[in-house]
Amino acid sequence: MRKVGKNQVLDHFQEIDRLWRPRAIAVVGLSDKLGNMGQMFAIALKNQGFKGPLVGVNPGAEVKSLPSVRRLQEFEGPLDHIIICVPAREIEGVIRDAVEKGVRCAAMFTSGFSEEGHEEGRRLEERIAAIAREGGLRLIGPNCMGLHYPPRGLSFRPDMPAAWGRAAMTSQSGGMALSTLMNCAERGVPLGKVVSYGNECDLTAQDFIRYFADDPETDRIVMYIEGTKNGPELIQAMIAAGRKKPLIVCKGGRTSVGTRAAASHTGALAGSREIWQAAFRQAGARVAGSIDELVDLIEAEERMEKPQGRGLAVLTISGGFGVFATDVAAEHGFSVPQFSDATRTAMAKFINFPGTSVKNPLDMAAAIFFQGDHVPIYAPLGQDPNIDAVLVLLSIEYIHLIEGFGPLDPVSFTKWFLEQMFKGLRAAGKPAAFVFFESVKQAQRLEYVKLIRDSGFPVFPTVERAMKALAEKVGNR
Known part of the structure; x- marks a missing residue:
């Protein structure tokens, strides 16, 4: 159970479930400049048909493409979800504003934290996590794309498919989430709820796996993972989920050079190949060695009953x-x-x-x-x-x-x-x-x-x- 307001306490499922249903969204760092990444998120939400208020936040300039404010506190009414696209040096102030405003969740596209391998980035990541935790704000990322859920108009790129299915995905990589989404839609087996979670300074892969295991809108769970900061907790979540629903996994960072790449990508501790293989076996997971194999397994799970043997x-x-x-x-x-x-x-x-x-x-x-x-x-x-x-x-x-x-x-x-x-x-x-x-x-x-x-x-x-x-x-x- 977690206290999320003065008089409101939610269990784990309720807390994660409401993240997919925000009443209003703000894109922090939005500007009209060509190439502004906030524009990508704003257009993605418009294209998916987000029905609630959508606002840009830019302290230095008025935004013409969306209704805009200079600080989160200036927005009138409840603001449940924000997408942060500001430089890392500005993010601590944004997190404090979000706590003051009573925002439920922040997805941080911003990078420059523990994945950089330097002490300053690691400490900044720890500080914003502590501020959010104290204020009841949940964080996705940093260094991530956030949430995709077409029925509620959530997405993180303008060309994402509107079709959706009953396979949910957690992905440590935004690119892997994008490619899997597009490939599955092309094959006629679209994904449902998708989260790109990056460095997982607060919400983790195991948080979403536990949620998907109990989610009535999810029949299958898909994972792309490079590493974890809490191996035992993740493995227990995978085993518990695998007992309830099919689990399909693609692991990045299987070799020594891949492990180094994973650390520089999301700051993840990749661990040994043998440990991961044992964990996947315990969870009864179907294991893919590439994005092609991952989508193959999703299609087979969707369109084919399990054979009773090997003849x-x-x-x-x-x-x-x-x-x-x-x-x-x-x-x-x-x-x-x-x-x-x-x-x-x-x-x-x-x-x-x-x-x-x-x-x-x-x-x-x-x-x-x-x-x-x-x-x-x-x-x-x-x-x-x-x-x-x-x-x-x-x-x-x-x-x-x-x-x-x-x-x-x-x-x-x-x-x-x-x-x-x-x-x-x-x-x-x-x-x-x-x-x-x-x-x-x-x-x-x-x-x-x-x-x-x-x-x-x-x-x-x-x-x-x-x-x-x-x-x-x-x-x-």
């Missing part, structure tokens, strides 16, 4: 693709077992063209195009005890091979063919994912990829990325 059916239109995929699957701890006798017998009624094979991988060759109904082919997989998941391998130069079979429009035919495949995979009822290789005709390929995703299946550009996502989805071997 994989590979459906392909190229025998070579199938051989390669089998190797990659094995490297990720999966087997590509033979189909049961019942499955082979049922499939053989339909897969009987020259060049085809009723084995696993299922090399359908040209036969894949001439089935009016895919349900009888794939449905037997649902009853096959050897199969836990299905991986489909596609490439546009093979799909458009239909151009050689008569006066058919390859695009219309491919869309029809994919719809038949979707029906067959749904009839099978096993978790399924697609690999659509990047080769030629990229614009057309992306149209097909969108169709697959819109139909509820995850799509990956390589077998390696698909198998990494599936392996993390299944869990420890």
